[in-house]
Amino acid sequence: MEKNIKRKRKQKKRRKILKIILLLAAALLAAGAAVFWIFDIRQVTVNGNQYYTAEEIEDRLFPNALEKRTGWVWLQERLGxxxxxxxxxxxxxxxxxxxxVNVIIYEKSYAGCIYYTGNYLYFDRDGIIVDSYDTLIEGVPVIEGLGFEQVVLYQPLPVDDPNVFAGILNMTQQLQKYGIKVDRVKYNSKMEATVYMGNVRVKIGSSKYLEEKIAELYSMLDQLEGQSGTLHLETYDKDGNHDYFSFIPD
Incomplete structure (x- = not known):
């Protein structure tokens, strides 16, 4: 009899503990639901973006009321x-x-792009076509003069010397370093470059002293504004002789 009473007391105690656990779980679920449905995203900080504005990133990631819910954002991030x-x-x-929320953007790195059959084909530092879009990204130069007849997405550009892409990437990086916006970069058969900036053509020549040439171009941007003609930097003299360049107006 006494054993039965003790057993019933233990069972009653266990049920009480179980009830407390269930109540706590229900409270946590209710709190989670409150976070999910009540709180929404009102402030978005974006870092690492160049191709898009912060507003454009926000519109793409949080386009409607549901996707602005804090719980939804947390869940999607956890699920990957x-x-x-x-x-x-x-x-x-x-x-x-x-x-x-704080959004960190990791943008793709392009060495350049080519215009082909109505689209811009973007290639990486190895010359592999990685993307095709009908829009041009500001800051990624259009490369001309590589000489090919057919290209295939996710395949290397069919050029005679694959090493040319290292030079193109170097050109792109130097232009980005100084914040110089160009329309296109054209190479001749000797892989000598001419940079086009509005009505100004800049003869860069070979990749020798490329960084110094781009630095000189940067120092002359104010003088070139509103001009039309050709700036010759292909005979750059690293010894400090500034007679190596000339600007010939149209």
């Missing part, structure tokens, strides 16, 4: 569900508060 955005390699979304 990412949206495909042109020119974006990857991104992360970090909750910094119940109404705020």
């Amino acid at each position: 569900n990412k949206k495909e955005i042109p020119f974006i390699q990857n991104y992360t979304v970090e909750l910094t508060g119940p109404h705020s």
